[in-house]
Amino acid sequence: MSTAAPRPRVVIVGAGFGGLAALKALARAPADVVLVDRHNYHLFTPLLYQVATAGVEPESIAEPVRRIASGRGRADFRMAEVTSVDLEGRRVVTPEGDIPYDYLILAPGSDTNFFGLKRVAERAHGVKSLSEAVALRNHVLRRFEKAALEPDAARRAAMLTFLVIGGGPTGVEMTGALSELVRVLQRRDYRGIDLGPVRIVLLEAADRLLLPFRPELSEAAAEALRRKGVEVVLGAKVEDAADEGIRLADGTVIVSDTIVWAAGVLGSPLPLVPEVTRSRWGRVPVGPTLQLPGHPSAYVAGDLAYLEDETGAPLPMMAPVAIQQGDAAARNVLRRLAGREPVAFRYRNRGLMATIGRNKAVAQIGFLSLRGLLAWVIWLLVHLVWLIGFRNKLIVLLAWTWDYFLYDRSVRLITED
Amino acid sequence: MSTAAPRPRVVIVGAGFGGLAALKALARAPADVVLVDRHNYHLFTPLLYQVATAGVEPESIAEPVRRIASGRGRADFRMAEVTSVDLEGRRVVTPEGDIPYDYLILAPGSDTNFFGLKRVAERAHGVKSLSEAVALRNHVLRRFEKAALEPDAARRAAMLTFLVIGGGPTGVEMTGALSELVRVLQRRDYRGIDLGPVRIVLLEAADRLLLPFRPELSEAAAEALRRKGVEVVLGAKVEDAADEGIRLADGTVIVSDTIVWAAGVLGSPLPLVPEVTRSRWGRVPVGPTLQLPGHPSAYVAGDLAYLEDETGAPLPMMAPVAIQQGDAAARNVLRRLAGREPVAFRYRNRGLMATIGRNKAVAQIGFLSLRGLLAWVIWLLVHLVWLIGFRNKLIVLLAWTWDYFLYDRSVRLITED
Numbered sequence: 133m134s135t136a137a138p139r140p141r142v143v144i145v146g147a148g149f150g151g152l153a154a155l156k157a158l159a160r161a162p163a164d165v166v167l168v169d170r171h172n173y174h175l176f177t178p179l180l181y182q183v184a185t186a187g188v189e190p191e192s193i194a195e196p197v198r199r200i201a202s203g204r205g206r207a208d209f210r211m212a213e214v215t216s217v218d219l220e221g222r223r224v225v226t227p228e229g230d231i232p233y234d235y236l237i238l239a240p241g242s243d244t245n246f247f248g249l250k251r252v253a254e255r256a257h258g259v260k261s262l263s264e265a266v267a268l269r270n271h272v273l274r275r276f277e278k279a280a281l282e283p284d285a286a287r288r289a290a291m292l293t294f295l296v297i298g299g300g301p302t303g304v305e306m307t308g309a310l311s312e313l314v315r316v317l318q319r320r321d322y323r324g325i326d327l328g329p330v331r332i333v334l335l336e337a338a339d340r341l342l343l344p345f346r347p348e349l350s351e352a353a354a355e356a357l358r359r360k361g362v363e364v365v366l367g368a369k370v371e372d373a374a375d376e377g378i379r380l381a382d383g384t385v386i387v388s389d390t391i392v393w394a395a396g397v398l399g400s401p402l403p404l405v406p407e408v409t410r411s412r413w414g415r416v417p418v419g420p421t422l423q424l425p426g427h428p429s430a431y432v433a434g435d436l437a438y439l440e441d442e443t444g445a446p447l448p449m450m451a452p453v454a455i456q457q458g459d460a461a462a463r464n465v466l467r468r469l470a471g472r473e474p475v476a477f478r479y480r481n482r483g484l485m486a487t488i489g490r491n492k493a494v495a496q497i498g499f500l501s502l503r504g505l506l507a508w509v510i511w512l513l514v515h516l517v518w519l520i521g522f523r524n525k526l527i528v529l530l531a532w533t534w535d536y537f538l539y540d541r542s543v544r545l546i547t548e549d
Numbered sequence: 550m551s552t553a554a555p556r557p558r559v560v561i562v563g564a565g566f567g568g569l570a571a572l573k574a575l576a577r578a579p580a581d582v583v584l585v586d587r588h589n590y591h592l593f594t595p596l597l598y599q600v601a602t603a604g605v606e607p608e609s610i611a612e613p614v615r616r617i618a619s620g621r622g623r624a625d626f627r628m629a630e631v632t633s634v635d636l637e638g639r640r641v642v643t644p645e646g647d648i649p650y651d652y653l654i655l656a657p658g659s660d661t662n663f664f665g666l667k668r669v670a671e672r673a674h675g676v677k678s679l680s681e682a683v684a685l686r687n688h689v690l691r692r693f694e695k696a697a698l699e700p701d702a703a704r705r706a707a708m709l710t711f712l713v714i715g716g717g718p719t720g721v722e723m724t725g726a727l728s729e730l731v732r733v734l735q736r737r738d739y740r741g742i743d744l745g746p747v748r749i750v751l752l753e754a755a756d757r758l759l760l761p762f763r764p765e766l767s768e769a770a771a772e773a774l775r776r777k778g779v780e781v782v783l784g785a786k787v788e789d790a791a792d793e794g795i796r797l798a799d800g801t802v803i804v805s806d807t808i809v810w811a812a813g814v815l816g817s818p819l820p821l822v823p824e825v826t827r828s829r830w831g832r833v834p835v836g837p838t839l840q841l842p843g844h845p846s847a848y849v850a851g852d853l854a855y856l857e858d859e860t861g862a863p864l865p866m867m868a869p870v871a872i873q874q875g876d877a878a879a880r881n882v883l884r885r886l887a888g889r890e891p892v893a894f895r896y897r898n899r900g901l902m903a904t905i906g907r908n909k910a911v912a913q914i915g916f917l918s919l920r921g922l923l924a925w926v927i928w929l930l931v932h933l934v935w936l937i938g939f940r941n942k943l944i945v946l947l948a949w950t951w952d953y954f955l956y957d958r959s960v961r962l963i964t965e966d
Contacts, residue, residue: 171963172690172694172961172962172963173962173963173964189606189608189609189944190608190964191606191607191608191960191962191964192606194962194964196738196961196962198737198738198739198961199737199738199961202737202738202740206741210697210698211691211694211697211698211963212698228698229698262964263964263965273589274628277589277628280627280628281627281628281629281645281646320615320616320619321613321615321616321619322615323619324623523947523948523951523959526947527606527944527947530940530943530944530947531940534940542940543608544589544613544615544616545589545590545608545611545613546588546589546590546628547590547607547608547611547679547680548680
């Protein structure tokens with residue numbers, strides 16, 4: 133009995149930034165490449181907050197995986213939920229059957245990290261998936277519709293108080309965009325209707341926003357948000373959800389119908405068998421070549437991988453790291469296929485940036501600290517270039533141009549039933 | 550105690566074609582205008598089948614009502630589900646409170662008519678709402694993903710058999726677009742993957758498609774669909790849902806995971822108190838001025854209104870009738886406000902058209918019977934002109950141009966979780 137295995141098989145788990153970078157690097161690999169994801173699309177997560185704030189259509193930040201894969205060699209795509217990875221048996225396990233591999237590139241990404249706050253997890257909106265972003269948009273717009281029909285001023289105030297927890301890039305970008313959506317709603321949709329005050333509150337546990345940025349950029353971001361009417365509260369530690377909102381460690385209760393959780397992520401809890409010890413934030417420590425210690429056929433890329441830079445600081449959980457690691461892991465697989473040794477991964481830090489709505493952004497590129505219009509234009513261009521799908525680029529560019537010149541947020545739709 | 554009522558109040562129920570036409574006509578009315586709908590958007594229903602077949606983004610055929618209303622006088626919008634209308638007390642009843650009216654324009658539209666087939670209603674996909682259309686798109690695309698992982702050929706065949714019931718314009722347009730989506734999937738996404746045959750079956754109970762059209766156009770539509778690989782079955786009466794598909798009156802069982810119901814609609818079952826007798830298809834008979842007999846303050850427009858033309862034939866349940874009736878009802882209200890008598894409504898039939906995918910359509914305009922490219926171009930232009938929202942027009946035009954030149958259906962996303 134002979135079981136012919138003419139070509140080795142490389143399985144990529146996850147069609148996010150890491151997985152797609154690996155797919156691209158493996159385009160002409162002498163191997164069968166299989167990509168597995170539970171969704172049939174790649175999601176451009178950096179623009180999720182714009183979906184949540186009615187700025188862009190959800191479809192415009194999602195690109196069908198098969199469409200991407202058809203342009204990049206002959207990868208086989210399987211839409212399936214990976215339930216575990218058998219590292220000894222070298223099999224990816226799904227409800228639709230096991231997928232054996234010779235080499236594995238594991239890039240499943242991350243989940244929202246609620247830091248064990250169960251009641252908060254039940255009440256809060258995350259911003260990690262397309263459906264979460266659409267649900268948040270529907271929820272925010274519905275608060276205004278409900279407030280317009282609500283006679284009680286205190287209830288209206290709770291409906292129109294929007295809490296965003298976490299002052300990292302996601303929280304900063306979310307509150308900036310939210311303040312612009314609110315202005316459109318107040319000046320247009322509810323013009324002449326007295327709903328009472330609308331509050332947007334950004335809570336950050338540390339003593340400044342945007343911790344990974346230089347302090348002067350944190351200050352610029354806070355100042356820009358405050359000028360947009362956002363209440364920026366620093367040193368605010370969330371203790372638990374209260375019935376009517378959120379309770380801080382100092383006892384303050386903020387009454388609100390809307391809690392957006394942008395305070396952090398955890399590496400995907402996907403079970404690895406045998407389980408490996410995880411480091412902080414549920415990440416899996418990898419060797420310098422991105423290989424899983426003890427399992428040299430398995431590479432980890434992106435948010436799930438724990439690796440430190442030369443200074444001993446963990447690499448951040450963000451798209452540029454995932455892209456570079458996905459590419460590096462795939463190149464190491466190519467080396468192994470060619471009988472060579474894998475090489476160490478080195479992260480090339482091209483900078484950090486966050487936008488704060490119209491004309492404002494902060495960016496840290498090498499020794500440069502940029503703020504204002506120039507940073508904003510760079511932010512726009514970088515995101516447009518990285519967004520996958522030419523038609524998506526056109527639609528997003530149209531949306532941005534439209535909203536910029538008309539001071540609009542067009543996708544003000546409540547699409548749930 | 551004096552309750553001042555300085556201006557009369559006109560309440561419009563429904564933000565569909567009829568309601569919006571009424572809103573527009575009342576823009577400068579000496580009255581307070583209140584528009585009520587359970588959604589915050591107007592839906593361009595003629596393009597729902599394109600959402601269901603991954604051709605256009607769902608947001609591009611929906612326009613926020615407040616955005617429309619802000620451009621047309623000072624109408625007050627309330628997002629609420631109307632649960633009944635108290636014709637004696639002249640109040641529209643909603644869970645958020647009653648809305649008294651002096652004049653009422655009732656344009657709640659229609660629901661899917663399953664002709665009492667309960668098991669079919671449970672199993673079938675309707676195409677009346679945005680969420681139904683998105684659910685159908687997700688379902689169809691998921692059938693292909695499931696088939697790609699299914700080892701059993703018979704199960705795969707059921708997954709890849711798509712039944713559309715009802716050969717009116719919706720069924721014809723749906724199957725034409727579905728055949729083009731399937732071709733894109735086969736030639737691109739699943740190229741080189743043998744899924745077995747894909748069947749698209751259009752079932753019509755009558756002996757020809759498009760009953761309201763002239764027979765030669767029915768024949769042209771059937772011929773065009775057959776050339777696209779659609780199995781057109783005439784005289785096929787659906788008896789019930791079978792476990793594995795659908796059973797016809799002649800005993801035939803068609804095995805299929807996908808049943809799309811496009812066989813007809815019923816006037817909205819919105820309770821009117823006191824209940825009025827309803828005519829065929831749950832429609833409410835109105836006088837020639839569109840007034841509800843016995844309730845002269847209440848006008849009915851669109852699918853819910855039952856009115857016959859000069860030949861005694863009932864006016865069809867379609868957008869042009871709703872638009873003209875909404876406008877006429879509003880003008881009659883304006884006459885009453887000016888102390889004049891309402892006038893009789895007369896329908897101006899501007900024709901019928903249905904598209905059958907790329908380059909093909911049938912149109913009946915006066916004595917003209919058009920088919921092929923010219924009819925298709927007219928169809929495109931008419932729909933683009935009637936679609937509300939300039940940004941929507943741009944996005945739909947971009948989508949159509951893209952798909953036309955690249956033989957693509959871009960929105961191939963499975964967005965459910």
